[in-house]
Amino acid sequence: MVAMNRIEAILERIPADRQGAKRHYGMHPYFTRRPANVVRTYIKHFTQPGEYVLDPFGGSGVTAIEAMLLNRQGLHNDINPLANFIASQVAETSHEDTRYIRQAVLEVRSACLAELKRLPTLSDNEIQARLETVELPQNIRLPSTSDVAAYFELFSPRQLLALALLKQSIDRISDASARGALLLAWSSTLGKLNTTFLSAHGRAESRGGSSIFSIYRYKVAERPVELPPWETFYERAMNVIEGKAEVLKQKRLLERTHGWVGGFTYHCLDIEELPAAIGHKVDYIFTDPPYGGHIAYLDLSILWNHWLGFEVPLSARQREIIVGGELHHTEDYYIQRLRESINICIGMLRQGRWLSVVFQHWNTRYFEAILEEAAHSRASLKAAVTQIGDTIWSMHKKKNREKVLAGEMILTFVKDGRGKLPHQRASAAPTIEELIDDALAQVTPDGAPFPGELLFNHIVLRAWSRGALHSLDLTRETFAEILKSKGWQYNTIRNQWVSTVSAVPSNYQLTF
Numbered sequence: 001m002v003a004m005n006r007i008e009a010i011l012e013r014i015p016a017d018r019q020g021a022k023r024h025y026g027m028h029p030y031f032t033r034r035p036a037n038v039v040r041t042y043i044k045h046f047t048q049p050g051e052y053v054l055d056p057f058g059g060s061g062v063t064a065i066e067a068m069l070l071n072r073q074g075l076h077n078d079i080n081p082l083a084n085f086i087a088s089q090v091a092e093t094s095h096e097d098t099r100y101i102r103q104a105v106l107e108v109r110s111a112c113l114a115e116l117k118r119l120p121t122l123s124d125n126e127i128q129a130r131l132e133t134v135e136l137p138q139n140i141r142l143p144s145t146s147d148v149a150a151y152f153e154l155f156s157p158r159q160l161l162a163l164a165l166l167k168q169s170i171d172r173i174s175d176a177s178a179r180g181a182l183l184l185a186w187s188s189t190l191g192k193l194n195t196t197f198l199s200a201h202g203r204a205e206s207r208g209g210s211s212i213f214s215i216y217r218y219k220v221a222e223r224p225v226e227l228p229p230w231e232t233f234y235e236r237a238m239n240v241i242e243g244k245a246e247v248l249k250q251k252r253l254l255e256r257t258h259g260w261v262g263g264f265t266y267h268c269l270d271i272e273e274l275p276a277a278i279g280h281k282v283d284y285i286f287t288d289p290p291y292g293g294h295i296a297y298l299d300l301s302i303l304w305n306h307w308l309g310f311e312v313p314l315s316a317r318q319r320e321i322i323v324g325g326e327l328h329h330t331e332d333y334y335i336q337r338l339r340e341s342i343n344i345c346i347g348m349l350r351q352g353r354w355l356s357v358v359f360q361h362w363n364t365r366y367f368e369a370i371l372e373e374a375a376h377s378r379a380s381l382k383a384a385v386t387q388i389g390d391t392i393w394s395m396h397k398k399k400n401r402e403k404v405l406a407g408e409m410i411l412t413f414v415k416d417g418r419g420k421l422p423h424q425r426a427s428a429a430p431t432i433e434e435l436i437d438d439a440l441a442q443v444t445p446d447g448a449p450f451p452g453e454l455l456f457n458h459i460v461l462r463a464w465s466r467g468a469l470h471s472l473d474l475t476r477e478t479f480a481e482i483l484k485s486k487g488w489q490y491n492t493i494r495n496q497w498v499s500t501v502s503a504v505p506s507n508y509q510l511t512f
Ligand SMILES: C[S@@+](CC[C@H](N)C(=O)[O-])C[C@H]1O[C@@H](n2cnc3c(N)ncnc32)[C@H](O)[C@@H]1O
Pocket: 030, 031, 032, 033, 034, 056, 057, 058, 059, 060, 061, 062, 063, 077, 078, 079, 080, 083, 269, 270, 271, 272, 287, 288, 289, 290, 291, 297, 298, 319, 320, 321, 322
């Protein structure tokens, strides 16, 4: 066994293999999913088999599922029931192989395929009449930023009926695991059979996704696409089968070769309630906290949570760590909760163990909250790696390439009981110009092209170590203007800043 106190931080960037794991990509969409191969590398590096790996903001479950598949005890938590539904369905391993899901697909097929195929031939009145006979959720109000006011307006009557018929057939499956797996496929189908689905340009009509994930609100497509319900569901079900096959195979392999000491447990709690619910310390935390603006997870998950019948109490919405949303959470609330979360994470770690936090934001106060609270909680920052190239280019990011921070930073701390705040210097704080010059000299000493986030992250850490992060007021506009004034130009094809005076090829340093 490797002694944990001899472990060093990971200082190198790990190239993301986004599509590599079918168990995460293609099963069900979720927000800001982390690349499984990166998460695996961190878990393997910082823990041993059988140890506890926690993600308190677990989302669709990449951390805890990968921990389980590495023969660790994966502990998953998220305040959003949709996130827990996805994670727990992927992690469910009670069957030997996927035959039980294939069998269930056949049952659903014989229960509703004929009627689904007839839907295009039915008149509007016939559809309405049939809708009266099936079970539908209530027609609730949607968040105020939505293009339409009520839930049913997210669907054409045919889509509503097709989804209801499919769900009715799935609900009748007797095997609970099979029902769960197909409900996951149905829930993923729900994300495609609605009016927020935007087809990807230049690709098959069925390729694309909901505006919920690309522009983070219920935007209705100008020309909504009506995908064929059975084929759409069938494709999603096959994806679930492929993903589950990976999970089951890996578990069986570990059982045969190493002995199974892995596991997966999940909670649906506000992070603050987690220490009491888990009741013991953990060996490693890898997490991707909510990012503040743009993504109001619970509001945006109504499409799924509502029809799946998952209650989201007002108390959960009040405790959600976001800026904005329907409850208009303030930035101060977000920062205070982000701070608390870091304190809770470090409190839950065993002494001498590690915490990795994935983060990126223009607001340097958010970084300050993380770095300062970690130091207060007596954990030391050991690495800050910019993961360039992991980006999923959402519509928002594509439109604002120059001003967007696309790469994530993985901040890794060790709970060593030390954790010092940087000394506040008596001399004047460095100016933004000085910090940018300083960072440019490190990131691109020879004038080679570089990604903006790499420079930005250098500036943040530089300002932090010089005790000047608090007074740093760097907007994305100032950042771009200063770079342009220094002879740099943003290249939207390479997504890098390129010198207008030097022609050195890109070979940027990837770590701090
Ligand atoms: C950036 S996402 C994590 C995504 C995840 N890394 C993945 O791979 O899918 C942040 C998550 O934090 C959750 N969250 C927000 N406020 C929370 C709170 N107070 N307690 C626990 N989870 C919360 C959100 O529901 C969201 O799923």
